[in-house]
Amino acid sequence: MLSVIWLARASGDRVDFLAAAGPRGWNAVEGSGPTRAMKPTLIIAAMVLVACTVETKTEFRDLDAICFEAEDGIDEDAWSCDEALSIDCNTDEVPDAIYVAVEGGCDDVTLEPVPGPFPPGNHDIVVVDDQGHQVCQTTLEVRDPVAPVVTTQTIALWPPNHKLHTIALADCFTEVDDCDPDWTARVTYVSSDEPDDDRGDGHTIDDVAIVADDAVTVRSERQGGSNGRVYHVGYAVTDGSGNTTEGSCDVVVAHDQGHDPGAIDDGVAYRVEP
Numbered sequence: 560m561l562s563v564i565w566l567a568r569a570s571g572d573r574v575d576f577l578a579a580a581g582p583r584g585w586n587a588v589e590g591s592g593p594t595r596a597m598k599p600t601l602i603i604a605a606m607v608l609v610a611c612t613v614e615t616k617t618e619f620r621d622l623d624a625i626c627f628e629a630e631d632g633i634d635e636d637a638w639s640c641d642e643a644l645s646i647d648c649n650t651d652e653v654p655d656a657i658y659v660a661v662e663g664g665c666d667d668v669t670l671e672p673v674p675g676p677f678p679p680g681n682h683d684i685v686v687v688d689d690q691g692h693q694v695c696q697t698t699l700e701v702r703d704p705v706a707p708v709v710t711t712q713t714i715a716l717w718p719p720n721h722k723l724h725t726i727a728l729a730d731c732f733t734e735v736d737d738c739d740p741d742w743t744a745r746v747t748y749v750s751s752d753e754p755d756d757d758r759g760d761g762h763t764i765d766d767v768a769i770v771a772d773d774a775v776t777v778r779s780e781r782q783g784g785s786n787g788r789v790y791h792v793g794y795a796v797t798d799g800s801g802n803t804t805e806g807s808c809d810v811v812v813a814h815d816q817g818h819d820p821g822a823i824d825d826g827v828a829y830r831v832e833p
């Protein structure tokens with residue numbers, strides 16, 4: 560069972576890897592507070608961890624090609640090149656090796672590894688010898704019927720100085736667990752539990768906006784006479800097989816710094832969609 564968890568986003572010149580975790584559930588994001596300030600630490604930690612964990616992802620290994628003498632047979636669990644293989648990447652691992660039956664013995668046969676990676680999808684598996692001659696061919700189907708599992712954190716903005724903050728989905732995701740590294744995330748809405756411009760909140764409008772497929776801006780502001788402001792950032796995370804998980808993460812502006820969690824959600828006052 561492969562269980563590398565990673566959080567990677569590619570968007571212009573922004574962070575490529577934000578968090579990564581191994582089978583024991585390592586989590587790059589600890590504590591709460593202004594995420595913007597934590598970002599450099601996250602990037603460094605993530606780069607180190609991605610370098611360590613990617614090698615354990617079975618799909619990223621090459622496939623050894625092993626000659627066997629047809630008359631001797633192979634273990635019943637071994638994958639022989641004379642049959643196609645279909646696996647579910649949530650429950651099965653890509654085998655380490657494919658076995659190739661050769662009449663007359665393996666003494667003079669040297670087979671090349673079949674280069675990976677093998678993410679979800681259909682793969683032609685062509686085994687060649689060290690002279691480049693094709694020895695056999697089959698197919699590997701890697702199925703992924705399970706939607707990504709997304710874990711988020713609440714982001715706190717302070718002080719309430721009416722400034723806009725850009726929040727990327729990568730800022731509020733702490734884990735995206737999927738056997739397919741080729742997932743994408745998009746914003747589905749952003750909402751506020753206070754009106755755009757009301758009493759005791761200054762004189763600004765457009766407090767929420769969607770500024771990219773995967774990013775919003777929200778204003779660090781709340782009504783002085785209320786209980787703190789709660790923004791919801793809706794997201795959809797879709798893997799390469801089209802399985803989608805939807806949810807939202809919170810961005811809060813406390814009424815003051817004496818409260819924990821410091822803002823009470825009064826329901827949606829208004830929301831913006833793409």
Ligand SMILES: [Ca+2]
Nearest residue numbers: 703705737798
């Ligand atoms: Ca999946």
Ligand SMILES: [Ca+2]
Nearest residue numbers: 756757760761
């Ligand atoms: Ca106002």
Ligand SMILES: [Ca+2]
Nearest residue numbers: 755763764766
């Ligand atoms: Ca406002």
Ligand SMILES: [Ca+2]
Nearest residue numbers: 786787823825
């Ligand atoms: Ca509130």
